[in-house]
Structures are given as structure tokens and as C-alpha cells.
Amino acid sequence: MAKLVECIPNFSEGRDEKIINGLVETAKSVSGVTLLDHSSDASHNRSVFTLVGDEEGIQEAAFRLVKFASENIDMTKHTGEHPRMGATDVVPFVPIKDITAEECVEISKKVAKRINDELNIPIFLYEDSAQKPDRKNLARVRKGQFEGMPEKLKEEDWAPDFGERAIHPTAGITAVGARMPLVAFNVNLDTSDITIANNIAKIIRASGGGFKYCKGIGVMLEDRNIAQVSMNMVNFEGTPLYRAFETIRFEAKRYGVNIIGSEVIGLTPAKALVDVAEYYLQIEDFDYGKQVLENHLLN
Amino acid sequence: MAKLVECIPNFSEGRDEKIINGLVETAKSVSGVTLLDHSSDASHNRSVFTLVGDEEGIQEAAFRLVKFASENIDMTKHTGEHPRMGATDVVPFVPIKDITAEECVEISKKVAKRINDELNIPIFLYEDSAQKPDRKNLARVRKGQFEGMPEKLKEEDWAPDFGERAIHPTAGITAVGARMPLVAFNVNLDTSDITIANNIAKIIRASGGGFKYCKGIGVMLEDRNIAQVSMNMVNFEGTPLYRAFETIRFEAKRYGVNIIGSEVIGLTPAKALVDVAEYYLQIEDFDYGKQVLENHLLN
The missing domain is CATH 3.30.990.10 (Formiminotransferase, N-terminal subdomain)
Known part of the structure; x- marks a missing residue:
């Protein structure tokens, strides 16, 4: 290979x-x-x-x-x-x-x-x-x-x-x-208050004491009138997507705010999302390299 | 391609x-x-x-x-x-x-x-x-x-x-x-009562009025002394893994039983697990073919 x-x-x-x-x-x-x-x-x-x-x-x-x-x-x-x-x-x-x-x-x-x-x-x-x-x-x-x-x-x-x-x-x-592959991952909140997205972005990113491999800012989606936590996950093995997602979920609760959706922008390695599935399905001993069919098909 | x-x-x-x-x-x-x-x-x-x-x-x-x-x-x-x-x-x-x-x-x-x-x-x-x-x-x-x-x-x-x-x-x-790709997917319960796994398997599989593309039986994992719902997901697009998983979760509650883990046996197409991540992260408008990097690398 x-x-x-x-x-x-x-x-x-x-x-x-x-x-x-x-x-x-x-x-x-x-x-x-x-x-x-x-x-x-x-x-x-x-x-x-x-x-x-x-x-x-x-x-x-x-x-x-x-x-x-x-x-x-x-x-x-x-x-x-x-x-x-x-x-x-x-x-x-x-x-x-x-x-x-x-x-x-x-x-x-x-x-x-x-x-x-x-x-x-x-x-x-x-x-x-x-x-x-x-x-x-x-x-x-x-x-x-x-x-x-x-x-x-x-x-x-x-x-x-x-x-x-x-x-x-x-x-x-x-x-x-x-560098490691970067995943552009945005989480949408059911609020039009950009300060809430800003506050969450601040505590989730490395520079604010949050996750080491996460960069984030608050962004307003004007057309939908909702605030978004917009992130670059710069090492999805060091800081998995689900960890940022669940943290945003519980931090948003403080404001009575819920997650209404998320976006992955552009390309992502399959593993960044398969890791997420492993977490939520509580899969034991999954071997990504051996068990994912496509890994046997790449040159 | x-x-x-x-x-x-x-x-x-x-x-x-x-x-x-x-x-x-x-x-x-x-x-x-x-x-x-x-x-x-x-x-x-x-x-x-x-x-x-x-x-x-x-x-x-x-x-x-x-x-x-x-x-x-x-x-x-x-x-x-x-x-x-x-x-x-x-x-x-x-x-x-x-x-x-x-x-x-x-x-x-x-x-x-x-x-x-x-x-x-x-x-x-x-x-x-x-x-x-x-x-x-x-x-x-x-x-x-x-x-x-x-x-x-x-x-x-x-x-x-x-x-x-x-x-x-x-x-x-x-x-x-x-046939569609088959994913062997087993869900482990925190009970040693095989009848609970059997009951859940019965209602989750097509033949018992459950999901059309799911086959299932109860299995005892003797070495761990726990019961397992062992499934073949025969069309993971028709019946996604998370849907079987969440259904087992809420059916097990009736017995005061929880899910403690799961297993994917052998090979799985990446999409079966990426679909799971899409569900739990609530990803909007994800395009599997275009956004997953590896799909551009297969011959």
C-alpha cells in the first residue's frame, strides 16, 4: 500500500x-x-x-x-x-x-x-x-x-x-x-444572540482554556437569524468532534439554549466521523484500519 | 471513477x-x-x-x-x-x-x-x-x-x-x-438474563414486526456473563445502525437494563458509521460522496 x-x-x-x-x-x-x-x-x-x-x-x-x-x-x-x-x-x-x-x-x-x-x-x-x-x-x-x-x-x-x-x-x-487534517465544524444554536456563541467559542478553544486542538469563534448566520459556534478542529484525534459537540451542548444549557444542527464544511477524513460513531454507539475494540472496507481499497 | x-x-x-x-x-x-x-x-x-x-x-x-x-x-x-x-x-x-x-x-x-x-x-x-x-x-x-x-x-x-x-x-x-452490504452489529446489555436479549431481538427484527432490514437474535456472552442482541443489518441505509441502537436502548429500559457497549464484527463500509455520526451530530446537508476525502481517492 x-x-x-x-x-x-x-x-x-x-x-x-x-x-x-x-x-x-x-x-x-x-x-x-x-x-x-x-x-x-x-x-x-x-x-x-x-x-x-x-x-x-x-x-x-x-x-x-x-x-x-x-x-x-x-x-x-x-x-x-x-x-x-x-x-x-x-x-x-x-x-x-x-x-x-x-x-x-x-x-x-x-x-x-x-x-x-x-x-x-x-x-x-x-x-x-x-x-x-x-x-x-x-x-x-x-x-x-x-x-x-x-x-x-x-x-x-x-x-x-x-x-x-x-x-x-x-x-x-x-x-x-x-499538520494534521483539519475539519471545519460548525454548531448551530437556537438563539439569535451572538454573545452566547461568542462566549461558548471562547471557552471551547485552546486559547480560552478549552480543548487543545480546537479553534473557535462566534458567527451570526444572518439569513437564518441564528448564532453559530464556528470551529476548526485542527487534530480530530486529539480533540474529537463529539467532545466539542457535547461540550457546546452542556455549555449552551446555561443559557437555556439548544443545539439545532451542525455543519461540516468541505472535506473531512472518514475517520473524523467514524470516531464519532464509535463514541455514540459505544463500540468496543473497533480497528479503523482493518474493519473499514474502504481502507483496503485505497492504493 | x-x-x-x-x-x-x-x-x-x-x-x-x-x-x-x-x-x-x-x-x-x-x-x-x-x-x-x-x-x-x-x-x-x-x-x-x-x-x-x-x-x-x-x-x-x-x-x-x-x-x-x-x-x-x-x-x-x-x-x-x-x-x-x-x-x-x-x-x-x-x-x-x-x-x-x-x-x-x-x-x-x-x-x-x-x-x-x-x-x-x-x-x-x-x-x-x-x-x-x-x-x-x-x-x-x-x-x-x-x-x-x-x-x-x-x-x-x-x-x-x-x-x-x-x-x-x-x-x-x-x-x-x-444484496446490500451487511454489517454485523451486536449490542451488549448489563444483564445476564438472556431472555431480555431474546425479547429485544424479537421486537427489533423484521420478522417480529421490527425494522425491515434488521435480523437479530439474543446471544449469551458466557465469558463476560452478559446478554447481547446480535444483529445483521442487511441494508444500513434502509435501517441505520443508530436507529436499532436507540431502539434497543429504550426497549431495554423497560427491564431496568442499560447498554454497556457494542461490537462491529468484521468489515463495514465507512458510510454505515458516517451515517451514525451525521445523526448524533445533527449534521445538516452532508454530502457523503463529495465531503469524505477518501471517496476521492478510490480508483
Whole structure:
């Protein structure tokens, strides 16, 4: 069985169809790699690609994409709502099948080194690949954005992990790292009071003393006039979806509020939901790898 | 995306390693078909194989296995605890991916015809492929077993669907059909009173007025001294696992009994458990095919 790795590079271009099509062509150019999805946002001026492939193929595809982006996106002319620091802003690698988080860290470092060696773009290693604690968090790494990076790189703590203390003139700087699959999971409340969703989000997320692998904010669904706890479950094995869900349920009770539904946005690994079924059905000794039929069918 | 079909042929040989190995070799002889699992039971004198493959490959593999069994298993000499009527006793086809139950019925009929044409083994079409209502149920079709079949075939209602009213002298007769994936799902109760498990099994299964796609019996787990409701969920979309589970929960309450755990035995399609998660997390508008990552990775 081949090891399977997902890569979700983010590019600082969401408007120019020619460039986006070029990225699509590039993503499809490596055998053993499949482009699962790509989406572009004009106001963010940003595109997110989702690729999956074997250990070698995914590295080649990621490198080719970063190269294409560096040749076609000029950060000195970039505007958009989303924070960004490079033509390729961030390149996360995610373990999918028969591969460990540690192996994905190694992959991220190999790709990072090659990008710097061949394209002369400096690299911050982030998330699980971070070499310093304050580089785990992307928002912190990216603070200052493209325009502020020349100054930031001169600060004592902010030498790039690969490359000199200077950005690439047009491609900026790129964050590369390994992380666990992320599940976007939102829970809807039967209240129109956004402060309740905000309060629950605050206590459920790691930064508020909540679950280590949960990020959350309160959001108002204007069309339905209900408040939502919107979460990123950044490691569904460390913090399972059901645990966040049941905690929101009992915390909402304090306000006399109930859960009326939830949403999973975009892709999720099957295991994130099978783990939920295991909990509620109280299944004893379930072996996900062996007992789930589809696991025997993936290359 | 290729269509994927599972085939789980049962052979009336669980002791002779040479024959079992021959079946394994045969199962592996068709490209595009994977042998996921095989197990043999000496007291039953029976082997169960689990194969998966594309539409064409699975038909060829099933035929080759039936041919090998007919050349190597002599039913006139067969003994074993499990009811049986043929060297290949039963050949179910199960839709796994991008294929409908109806297409699997067509596949089953093609294989049935070929077995009869080339090997001169008569065939009963059963389950979803049954041409008469009383052939849906395998136990009913097999009643009389190998030894009683010559007489049974002469009865007005029991002409084979393919072939004459006479068994193959050594290979007997085979049941071929399409069915939904089956999930073996057992729920453990905190009681040592088997009559409670029996009572619940009776009301939960179709034959007792319960759920259409649920079969169930009470079983005593002697080593743990607890009673279990042991079920076959024969169509997890028609009767989802959570519905049986929650019904057992509220029926057990009548006896002051609680659920203490459950078991999934052997393989299950991921969807049977993802459906459970959807229910308990109250997920709105989940699209299994599009949102589950692995569905994009199967051939």
C-alpha cells in the first residue's frame, strides 16, 4: 500500500484566470498526484488547492506549483483582504494513509530546502515542522505580511529556517510545514444572540482554556437569524468532534439554549466521523484500519 | 471513477489446505480484483472469501472460483455443521462504489447464466436478484440442503432459475444474487438474563414486526456473563445502525437494563458509521460522496 499525503498550498492570486489555470495545469502534471479541489476568492485574491499523492509525487507537485507561482505572481502588486506574505503563501502537508506526522515533517523539510535551493525563496517552517515554539502558529509567522517581512527578517528571532534574511523580491517568503487534517465544524444554536456563541467559542478553544486542538469563534448566520459556534478542529484525534459537540451542548444549557444542527464544511477524513460513531454507539475494540472496507481499497 | 463491486462467495470446504490455497490462487488470478479477506472454519467445513473489483473483473473472478470449486469439491462426501447445497454454496454481489443495486442484480444474472452454460451447475437467484418472493431468503432456498435438492427441484415451485431440474452430481446447486452490504452489529446489555436479549431481538427484527432490514437474535456472552442482541443489518441505509441502537436502548429500559457497549464484527463500509455520526451530530446537508476525502481517492 502506498503512503498517501495531502498538500493544500495557498497562492496569492484569486482573480487572474490565466494564472489560476496555469496552477491547475501544474498541479495535474505529476503522475501519482490527484488534484481533488481548488477554489479561488477574488476579494481575498487567493486560491486554495487540495492535492493528494504518494510521498515522492506530492513533493514534486508542491515544488512545481511554488515555482510556477514565483514566476507568475508579483507580490509587490498584490492586494486582497486575506493576510499573506508570499506568492505561495503557505504549503501544509497532511498525513492521510499509512504515513506518520513525523514523516510529513520530513517531507515538508525536503520541499522547503528544495524551494530555497532552486528558487531562492526563504522559508519559515511552521505547525508540526516548526523549529521554534513561536513558529507553530501561522498567524504569528505571517504577522507583518509581505510588506513588513524585510524588516521582520532582520529581527534576531526571525531568521528564516531556510535562506538568508531577505525576501524574494517578487515571491516574498513561504511557510512550509506538516499538520494534521483539519475539519471545519460548525454548531448551530437556537438563539439569535451572538454573545452566547461568542462566549461558548471562547471557552471551547485552546486559547480560552478549552480543548487543545480546537479553534473557535462566534458567527451570526444572518439569513437564518441564528448564532453559530464556528470551529476548526485542527487534530480530530486529539480533540474529537463529539467532545466539542457535547461540550457546546452542556455549555449552551446555561443559557437555556439548544443545539439545532451542525455543519461540516468541505472535506473531512472518514475517520473524523467514524470516531464519532464509535463514541455514540459505544463500540468496543473497533480497528479503523482493518474493519473499514474502504481502507483496503485505497492504493 | 471505476465502479466497485464486492463478492463474498462461500465454499463448502474448510479443512483441505490444498483446495483452500487453490481458491486463494484463483481469487488472485484476475487483474483489477483484490482478495480482501478469506477465512475457513473446520467444524463448518466452509470458507468465506471477500473480493472486490471492477464490474468486469469481479464477474470473471467469481466464475473462475465457482469453476475451481466444482472441479475440486465433491459434495457427495461433504460433512459439516453449516447448512449447504453446493460446492460453491452462495455467491452474493454487493455494490460498493458508483454502482447501483440494480446493476449488481444484472451482474449476478450474467454470472449465474455463465456458470450454468459452461459448468452445467443449476442456479437459484436469491436476495435482490430473486425472481420469486420465496427465493429472496437464502435459508428458504437452501432448505433440504445438498442431499434433499434432487427431490426439491422436482417440486413445482422449485425449478432452478438457470438449468434443468437436476443438481450437478458433485457440485450440487449454487445461489447467486445481489444484496446490500451487511454489517454485523451486536449490542451488549448489563444483564445476564438472556431472555431480555431474546425479547429485544424479537421486537427489533423484521420478522417480529421490527425494522425491515434488521435480523437479530439474543446471544449469551458466557465469558463476560452478559446478554447481547446480535444483529445483521442487511441494508444500513434502509435501517441505520443508530436507529436499532436507540431502539434497543429504550426497549431495554423497560427491564431496568442499560447498554454497556457494542461490537462491529468484521468489515463495514465507512458510510454505515458516517451515517451514525451525521445523526448524533445533527449534521445538516452532508454530502457523503463529495465531503469524505477518501471517496476521492478510490480508483
